Amino acid sequence: MIVAERKPLAEILDMVKDCTKILVLACRGCVTVCSAGGEREAEILASLIRLGMKKNGRSCEVIEGSLVRQCDREYVDAIDQWQGQYDAIVSTACGVGVNFIANLRPSDNVFPALNTTFFGGSAEQGIWSEQCAGCGDCVLHLTGGLCPVARCAKSLMNGPCGGSVDGRCEIDPDVECVWQMIYDRMGRLDRQQEMAKPAPIRDWSTAGHGGPRKQVREDLTVS
Amino acid sequence: MSFTPDIRLFSCHYTSQQGCANEGKELRELGFPENIRLTRVPCTGKLEISTMLKAFEDGADAVYVVGCPVDSCHNVKGSQRAAKRVTAVCEMLQELDVEPERVRMYHLDRGLHPEFVDAGKEMNQDIEKIGPSPF
Ligand code: SF4
Numbered sequence: 001m002i003v004a005e006r007k008p009l010a011e012i013l014d015m016v017k018d019c020t021k022i023l024v025l026a027c028r029g030c031v032t033v034c035s036a037g038g039e040r041e042a043e044i045l046a047s048l049i050r051l052g053m054k055k056n057g058r059s060c061e062v063i064e065g066s067l068v069r070q071c072d073r074e075y076v077d078a079i080d081q082w083q084g085q086y087d088a089i090v091s092t093a094c095g096v097g098v099n100f101i102a103n104l105r106p107s108d109n110v111f112p113a114l115n116t117t118f119f120g121g122s123a124e125q126g127i128w129s130e131q132c133a134g135c136g137d138c139v140l141h142l143t144g145g146l147c148p149v150a151r152c153a154k155s156l157m158n159g160p161c162g163g164s165v166d167g168r169c170e171i172d173p174d175v176e177c178v179w180q181m182i183y184d185r186m187g188r189l190d191r192q193q194e195m196a197k198p199a200p201i202r203d204w205s206t207a208g209h210g211g212p213r214k215q216v217r218e219d220l221t222v223s
Numbered sequence: 224m225s226f227t228p229d230i231r232l233f234s235c236h237y238t239s240q241q242g243c244a245n246e247g248k249e250l251r252e253l254g255f256p257e258n259i260r261l262t263r264v265p266c267t268g269k270l271e272i273s274t275m276l277k278a279f280e281d282g283a284d285a286v287y288v289v290g291c292p293v294d295s296c297h298n299v300k301g302s303q304r305a306a307k308r309v310t311a312v313c314e315m316l317q318e319l320d321v322e323p324e325r326v327r328m329y330h331l332d333r334g335l336h337p338e339f340v341d342a343g344k345e346m347n348q349d350i351e352k353i354g355p356s357p358f
């Protein structure tokens with residue numbers, strides 16, 4: 001899922017300081033799962049905005065709403081139901097959701113309530129970690145399912161940098177060296193010999209270095 | 224400036240059970256501040272952050288929570304969850320540049336003990352000193 005966290009409140013309050021009617025819009029997708037921008041968090045944020053505005057001597061009406069997702073046109077269109085009730089939307093979706101609202105609603109002000117941090121998972125309640133960087137050219141079949149792009153601090157492709165100590169990354173002893181993990185795992189799977197083959201030079205154009213990426217599935221598009 | 228703070232107390236069923244008996248008569252006799260409004264919840268672990276914030280929106284000068292001792296919560300981890308949420312509200316108040324002392328967690332044994340009354344008195348005195356809510 002996409003993992004995100006709430007921005008500092010002062011930053012959000014500054015974005016909306018001139019607004020008099022705000023719609024805090026939750027997303028029931030990824031950010032609900034990572035407890036950053038679901039209905040519960042939107043309710044909290046709406047309350048904090050009301051308190052913050054009041055403390056700053058401003059009067060402001062803050063309502064809450066939520067969409068199934070904010071990254072699909074059909075759901076974003078449902079914002080019509082609040083038409084006239086806001087002069088700005090504070091979206092608690094990831095950056096994709098905020099962009100979608102901006103794309104589809106040319107005359108609506110939309111502000112991000114979250115910092116979108118990474119694609120990750122939660123192995124332990126309340127803790128999320130990055131697992132994939134969306135590079136567009138997945139190599140997990142070569143690395144036993146562990147991602148060197150997202151999980152190696154240097155995104156190395158041919159083994160560790162040489163700075164790891166006791167299986168820990170040189171950037172931080174709390175971070176596991178993913179290349180050590182790959183090596184150990186490939187050993188357990190009896191596939192270590194595959195690692196002797198040098199990885200080809202990567203074409204990073206699929207990783208966003210060639211501008212915004214787009215995907216078209218002809219079998220799904222209907223004009 | 225002296226003022227009578229509006230204080231909201233959320234307490235779990237078990238901790239406040241005896242305190243609520245006879246419509247709080249015993250509590251009053253023990254000197255429990257009358258300006259503290261008690262809301263009983265089945266378990267403090269059920270208390271949402273938004274409920275505490277709403278209390279501030281509704282004019283509370285302070286909010287505190289009384290739940291079971293950390294290691295003997297009737298619902299195992301309920302009071303630990305409540306304490307985490309109280310800490311979260313505390314941090315939110317700091318983000319709003321408001322005194323974090325306006326929200327507090329107490330872990331107390333079940334039943335009507337002097338500590339339950341003392342907590343109320345302590346909260347009341349502290350908030351009288353800090354002054355009215357800036358909201
Ligand atoms: S808008 Fe973002 S957070 Fe919401 S479902 Fe889509 S990708 Fe996930």
Ligand code: SF4
Pocket residue numbers: 131132133134135136137138139140147148149150
């Ligand atoms: S190799 Fe690329 S696509 Fe595969 S997990 Fe890593 S970042 Fe994601």
